[in-house]
């Protein structure tokens with residue numbers, strides 16, 4: 001039988017038990033015992049003995065409850081409502097009304113002007129170099145100023161940094177040929193999001209300079225500060241007042257500027273001998289998405305998308321001939337050279353060692369011991385081929401035993417190991433392969449914490465900006481270089497419509 005569900009439990013009460021014959025009562029008790037055992041084992045799970053992340057929020061559960069609740073609030077129930085139910089429904093309705101409102105300033109709302117006056121500390125003049133009509137050098141000709149705007153820029157000092165107000169002056173010059181040429185602030189890529197009133201254009205004609213914008217992006221992406229916290233921080237520590245909209249723009253600009261850099265990194269990934277792959281769930285506008293990561297020794301690329309197999313081909317191209325280190329996710333299975341992450345299997349085995357079914361617990365313990373011994377033997381560089389073969393045969397035998405025990409989780413684990421046997425033991429024949437996927441899991445950890453704080457991203461552009469920044473930051477970390485000077489340079493060039501400099505190889 002399929003096991004007791006919520007509806008079954010609801011129908012059971014003391015009176016029902018009293019009405020039953022002895023024989024039926026035993027049946028019911030047996031079913032309840034099964035349920036209690038399942039629940040108890042589930043309760044024992046933690047991030048240490050299963051693949052569960054440290055936070056307990058299961059994305060499927062939270063999504064399905066919101067779906068259910070919206071269904072109940074849509075269909076007016078005919079039955080008499082208890083007061084509790086009424087409260088519940090009115091709360092759900094409130095939530096729904098709130099979520100239908102778009103985040104940010106509402107259309108038609110009153111705008112805010114700049115309250116803090118700016119005073120220029122540095123004047124930066126821009127003259128046209130050449131006549132745009134005849135290419136004549138304009139250095140000797142007389143120029144007139146025709147426009148100017150303020151830029152707040154972060155300037156590093158020997159110790160610390162300061163924010164400087166620059167006044168950029170733009171000049172026009174009339175050539176001896178009679179043609180008048182204007183120096184203009186640079187413009188770059190335009191990022192379009194459907195349904196948005198104003199597209200994001202990369203341009204130099206903005207209040208926040210490239211280095212300060214990168215600093216703001218670092219506060220958001222690396223130090224996980226909210227837009228409001230960044231606003232507060234800049235005001236309190238640097239006496240600089242910026243609107244939330246301006247802060248948000250800086251973060252997206254820095255991210256979008258990094259997109260071509262990431263394309264280069266994806267190409268570099270394909271050259272790797274070993275690629276670690278992992279994924280975790282992510283939210284884009286509250287909808288379930290996946291955050292993928294592919295890590296080699298010197299490069300990391302993040303990608304936000306669906307959980308379909310096609311998303312994987314963005315990170316691992318068909319031309320990739322190296323090894324993949326992955327968890328058990330089916331989309332990876334088609335790659336011929338693959339190492340299964342044994343840490344995942346070990347955590348599952350640990351969970352089974354605590355099973356109520358004694359036989360299952362014992363076999364779980366054996367699987368655990370065999371996996372650990374195999375890892376230790378290879379790590380020590382053992383030459384004892386016979387001992388290793390014996391150990392592998394032992395693990396296989398134990399898994400066949402486990403398949404026959406009436407314990408769902410043990411059966412699943414045993415099948416998982418046997419069905420994917422070649423990938424489980426690939427590291428035995430190829431000792432250069434790491435038997436665990438720690439690299440990828442560690443790379444994802446930062447984003448997992450960010451997801452808990454900020455609940456994901458809001459638009460496809462936000463996701464692209466976030467994953468691109470993560471890719472550049474993590475790759476810089478692997479190559480031991482400062483990510484922020486590089487990103488600031490990339491952004492400054494992107495605002496002029498220029499390509500990024502080649503990614504530093506690092507040490």
Ligand SMILES: [Zn+2]
Nearest residue numbers: 131134175177
């Ligand atoms: Zn000319």
